[in-house]
Amino acid sequence: MTYCVGMVLEKGLVLMSDTRTNSGVDNISSFRKMFHWAVPGERIITVMSAGNLATTQAVVSQLEERTKAPGERENSLLGMPTMFTVATEIGKLLRETIATQQDANGRSGRNRFTASIILAGQIAGMEPRLFLIYPEGNFIEASSDTPFFQIGELKYGRPIILRGYDREMSFEDAVKLLMVSFDSTLKANLSVGMPLDLMVIERDGFTPSHTNRITSEDPYFQEISSSWGDALRTAFHSLPDYRIRK
Template identity: 50%
Template sequence: MTYCVGLKLNAGLVLLSDTRTNAGLDNISTYRKMFHFENPGERVIVIMTAGSLSVTQTTLARLQEAIEAPDADETSSIMRAETMLQVATIIGNTLNRTRRDITEQCRDLSQQASASMIVAGQRAGGTMRLFLIYPEGNFIEATDDTPYLQIGEHKYGKPILDRVVTPETSLSDAKKAVLLSMDSTLRSNLSVGMPLDLAVIERDDCRVSQRRRIDEGDPAFMAMSAAWSAALRDSFVNIQI
């Protein structure tokens, strides 16, 4: 399983992913699920992935090959596409083609290969965009009404986002919100696991303004987690029925 969450706020984009992959419960590994593509000041794109690792890795490899191809142009390379909508379209098409290829390879198995992605970014002169790309390549976009998108195990971490995140939320509060959302998910689903990858793209910065890997036992994360547990228990005690 996986948990990735992205917020689109007036002040910027905030992205958080876990790193646990598993093939069955007895085969657990750590793989990065957040990928940065940037030409600082001109464009920044961050992709987060959930689903079959062979689909997501092959999709990312194909996107990278298309960037490096001698004949790369605005219809094939996410680093040359003219808008973030075009970036999402290229990624969606690549994901869909990869998913179909691998499903065809695996047709002797009953299982289907599938994956979804969150794509965030901005081009100089354009606006910040945040997309969720479905396995078939179609996508939806975050709006002011619902300024966040999730992929993977989304339920445990959704209530805190619903309660505290609006487009006006500060980047500092947004980091806190995604980390607490992840904390709830880590506690309840063993197939979501540390370390975490956090990225912040400040508005109009067109680069990854902050990036941080949060390892198992990270003192700040542990302190936040413990403080949140204590605050919830205190709140519980003080509620009257």
């Protein structure tokens, strides 16, 4: 599996993804799941993916190829007028890639080649936007009601984001929140693994304003992981006690 989260804040976008892929528990490797394309001062487009690795790599490679082929520039993410058209194009590419694999593999291929994508970015003159693209190629956009998207093993780390998220929060707090959410997930599920990729995109920056690859030796992550346990226990003991009536 995988765990990726994208968040819209007042100040911009924050994204985090893990790097574990596995086919069975005895075949584990690390692959980057976060990719971005930027035209400094004009646009930044980032995708994170969950699902079949061959599918997601095929989608990303095709997006990558297009940006490098000037002759096909009209298909490129770097030439599209809005984030909506970018989401539509990536959705189409994702659906077609999955369909090709499923057709080639008949009934046994059903649901094996599926994948989902979180798309985040901003194009000059427009707002930062965040989309969740389904394997069917359709998509939804984050709103003030649902200001973050998760894909993959999302359940373990969801309660803390539901409680901690605040649209007005600083980038520093958002990163801390994601660290806690990922730590809880890593502790509970072997199919999500370090290192983690982090990207902060400041509103109207049109470039990653901060990126980090967080390994298991990262001193900040280690500190969060150990002090979160203590902080949770303190929080827990601060709650009123249950009284057992016999």
